[in-house]
Amino acid sequence: MASDWKIGSDRRRRTTDQLRAFRAANEGSVAWDTEAPADFTYLYHPDRVLVRAADVEAFERAAETLDKEVLGESPRRDEATLLDGELVRYVLAPRRGGESVPDVLDLLEAGGLRRGAASPDHWVHVSPGGPGGNLCPAIEPQETGLRDPWPPVAPQSKGSEVSVVVVDTGWHPPAATDPRTPWLAGVDGDDELNGPDLRPYAGHGTFIAGVVRCIAPDTKVFVDGFAIGGVGGGGILESDLVVHLEAALTHDPHVINLSAGCRTRFDLPSLPLEVFHRTRLRKRDCVLVAAAGNDSWAAPFWPAAFGWCVGVGSLDRDGRVSDYSNFGVSADVYALGRNHVNAFPDGTFVCNETPDVGDVRVFSTGMARWSGTSFAAPLVAGLIAREISETGCSAADARDVVLARAVYDSDPTIGPHMELRQPYA
Template identity: 80%
Template sequence: MAGDWKIGSDRRRRTTDQLRDFRAANRGQVAWDTEAPADFTYIYHPDRVLVRAADADAFDRAVAELDRGILAEAPLRDDVRLLDGELVRYVLGERAGGESVPDVLDLLEAGGLPRGAASPDHWVHVSPGGGGGQLCPAIEPQETGLQEPWPPAAPAREKSSRVSVVVVDTGWNPASAADPRTPWLHGVDGDDELNGPELRPYAGHGTFVAGVVRCAAPDTDVFVEGFAVGGVGGGGVLESDLVVQLEEALAHDPRVINLSAGCRTRLDLPSIALETFHRTRLRRHDTVLVAAAGNDATSAPFWPAAFDWCVGVGSLDRDGRVSEYSNFGVSADVYALGRNHVNAFPEGTSVCHESPDKGDVRRFDTAMARWSGTSFAAPLVAGLIAREIAESGSSARDARDAVLARAAYESDPGVGPVMVLHEPWA
């Protein structure tokens, strides 16, 4: 990474800042697939490999046939049982030639291991991107003098039933549930984000997302399942750990799960961990997963939004056009407002970590912030699905279909045909 300080683009500086901070937050257990961090496509654990249980024997055989000069010792099977053993995690030992996990997988596949049978353990981050993209929401949170959320809170319906929604995110700010300035969050609960006067990077992300859900669907019981609380993880989580959090989310019997996070993967193959979670867990429940499409302005698949069983949500500006930063294509089933949301945010001081605002100090003292990204388009759609369930009594999947049926097909130059959900702010 020598010479990175010479990068002449705010976007590239921003990505480099993000990856360096992210690696530091995770004690160096972060690698990426390019020499220059600003060009990364995906990020992963430098020593872990994920394999479906059904492919574990084939993986072991392929490793046994690999040149011993590459792997002096066979990979160790992690003793953590993931998804009741349906997902196996291996730890690679030292590689004599310095081969990366993707290098080893390339060699195994060249020797006959089916492509996609094994995968790096990718890092999933709050609405990340790749290919010179972003590891975070489209911007860092901004102060606002506004006292009401935007989009505004929808009125509660007398005949609506309560609907459970779980937000799997960075954690929850308990003070927001009792603050008279954010009454739409009263009754929300979750894993304490453990904020202090100096807010950590990505603090408030889960709280803000929960606020968007509650504004769209007042008749919801919202729980924020935290995957990066107390300053751990830098706003990210490994795939193998995320599926554990998603499994815990299902214990709340949610009708809707919102995940404003995702990742690119090696060779853009479907995430083994998330596919296994769906196959062995999610599809057994009447639960819809809604996920952010990502903020890298690319049509490359972004997981889990790109799965056909997930509702991937891209971002619109207030004029109804697709946001400049929004991913599109297979990762965005529908687009909703993602630009300049205003919602609940912890009070405290935040120091910007990313170019061009690096070092700027922002003081949040109104219990609110302004924020943009597909991270916030997703919970708007999640809330609309939950509201449809509450008002119609339908199944989660039927409610999803009803909400998407209200979207209009439009054309956006540079993006193409898109399905745009203009309500409820039109």
Template identity: 75%
Template sequence: MSDWKIGDDRRRRTTDQLRHLRRANEGQVHWDTEAPADFTFLFHPDHLLVDAEDVDVFEEAVARLDKGVLSEPPRRDDVRLLDGALVRYVLPTRQGGETVPEVLDLLEEAGLPDGAASPDHWVHVSPGGGGGAACPAVEPEETGLTDPWPPIEPQEKGDEVSVVVVDTGWHPPAATDPRTPWLKGVDGDDENNGAHLRPYAGHGTFIAGVVRCAAPRTRIFVEGFAVDGVGGGGILESEMLLQLEEAMTHDPQVINLSAGCRTWRDRPSKAFAAFYRDLLKGSDCVMVAAAGNDSWAAPFWPAAFDWCVGVGSLDRDERVSSFSNFGVSADVYVVGRNHVNAFPDGTFTCHETPNKGDVRVFGTGMARWSGTSFAAPLVAGLIAREISEHGVSAADARTAVLKRAVRDSDPTIGPVKELRRPYV
């Protein structure tokens, strides 16, 4: 996995992340470029996703494909997605070594309609330099602060609102720790932290803390997709769909997803589109997602969907953070730099350039972290608070919160909509 163009910390960091993700998933992570630091999307080397309604045209195109490409027809996987509404195929060995995107190109030449099939992309919570990542923008840092920042916004009245944080899992001791009382009552899938903290440990707990500080009267469940360190902080979009199905069983009014992905040809993610079509669209629930940390305007899914609230990051000076994505993936911007919130105690060894090998000791129940990962739950909390205090639907709460955004212009990216609270 050499990178002949590597030459700065950002590129080295991206390469470090991909090496970690690939090791954690036994080689099931491929990308679209020779140099890993240049990647735009990550995908499973053998999976294709097809909507059930397109299965016939897909299989017809496969039958027309040159017999020298596939040694046998693709196999329908036994994983059941949205009760069969989305089908995952497993490609056999390609005699010419064709990648999934190359097979899709050949299938479209054979008559497969545009968009009928897609790679199974990797959704990830790490930062990126290429584009398959989301957040955070840095690894967690120690802090001597004992109070969260942005601070807790007291709330005396309002109904309880259900929020599901779909993330790396939950650190149960935080719910009873006297140092983090704002997390009392939060529950979720235990990420089973030990004395040595794995990469991405505490990510979901930190995000739950951001939501609670903005909206104290929330019932939060952290739906974990990378508990026990499985996956290296990443998950296939088809597997993410299963996690989102689980999330909906908690009857959420707001879902926060601080993760995402770029896709082949920048087409909308099939898994997230199917989730909206079959589950989210008919519910009283809003999804909020991080815009990503790649400093560019290319679509980042699910934040780029018009039904999802995509959130970019601001610094305290009200300018867009240098790491934040912008454009179609960011409907609104809010502070995402240098948040302070709950984090597990333990020893953390950095695995990314330029701090690779640096040992950080966390013993205060808190950490400092930056990224659109942490801007997103602030907006999720504001929407939940609007529902709680005014008894409105999730959709109306989303509209009300976004209407409070102030139009401004950032010299590097142009017009933006910013949510400015007292802490910005």
């Protein structure tokens, strides 16, 4: 890893920059599935395994046959109660031969454990990526001289109250009373504790809340922060994310926006997110909208790839699919994701990623310009919230109505797809 940052394209170096920073932010508790970090397909905790409650007995039985050969001792069951015990977390002791968590799972499955019964605890990141892909939005935030958001605020007649929870990096409280960003009045959330020196991913949740409010100005918005104070470097483990999603439901949201996701071992559905949906979300009239990811490929990106989730890819302002946008199973629909302009904290930001490492950007207008599927997703979340408010329909019906407004288009790279074109409201 020491010299990988010197090798290959800016894209590969950028991915390596991101991974180095991410691992440092999480005190080394980040591993990946390839030798060169720029080639990774998924990230995971180096010592954790997640198991469905129904498969615990089979997992422990399989581990007993393995511990003498590979494990120094049997896996330790974590005391954390996840989703009322429906999900169980184990910690592996050091492996005798240095086997990784995926190596151990390979051995357990070769010994008869059902594939999918157990999983690494994957890292979910702000629009993470894969080989030569991105761990974060398509670009770092850019200064702008613009004073108005884009897409602009869409006037809305007062309707029924609708609640949206943005599960993200936290909230910048001054934006709610800043005369430069009046569309964010009344928004609340977990303070991300910004100072004059802005951390990576600072303002991400605030920017997304701004996109929701521009599309649906009368919507009640709360920003749940999973990376307060920069902890985690903008990422969270799957098993911790579902705790935040469960907490988000206490706000009785009609829509949850998650501009983050992950690849997984063998591209299997994310185990914690599947359990969260089965035990929590499907019992509620609540729609989850998620970013499709910024890796320019069709591999499943969770939760966007789930059939029960609305996965959103990115369009450029000319209506073409953005070159960074994921497509295929992770993108049910595409919406503007390139060059959004919205609320952002004032302060000094030093770029961390190739080719802009060391570039100093000073934000002083309460606004920024940003691109990525992270910002296409809240546009769709806002449209769903607006439909609920104006018609009084269910969240599920509003989702269907919004998606029905999309038009079919075709692209030689990704083929036929559905687009929500401007104007959006």
